[in-house]
Amino acid sequence: MRAANTFISNALELKCALTEERAVYRFYWVQGGDAIDAASMQITDEDRGVVGLCMFPGMMRNVKEDEGQLTFNVVKAMAKSAMRY
Numbered sequence: 001m002r003a004a005n006t007f008i009s010n011a012l013e014l015k016c017a018l019t020e021e022r023a024v025y026r027f028y029w030v031q032g033g034d035a036i037d038a039a040s041m042q043i044t045d046e047d048r049g050v051v052g053l054c055m056f057p058g059m060m061r062n063v064k065e066d067e068g069q070l071t072f073n074v075v076k077a078m079a080k081s082a083m084r085y
Contacts, residue, residue, distance in 0.1 A: 052082030
């Protein structure tokens with residue numbers, strides 16, 4: 001019973017903290033055929049052209065500010081190109 005109370009208390013604290021947080025995290029996958037973009041994708045020097053495979057999703061953070069919303073990458077999606085030179 002004591003472990004259950006601790007677990008529930010921690011879960012409620014996390015819920016309250018996430019409710020107060022002004023940032024929202026969002027996962028994304030890059031699609032096959034999308035242009036390779038080093039700003040949002042983790043790639044190698046040999047990757048050029050278009051995406052052939054997304055191996056791991058990226059994570060973006062949206063932060064609400066008085067003037068609007070700011071979005072930036074926290075973790076880049078891991079991708080491989082369709083074409084090899």
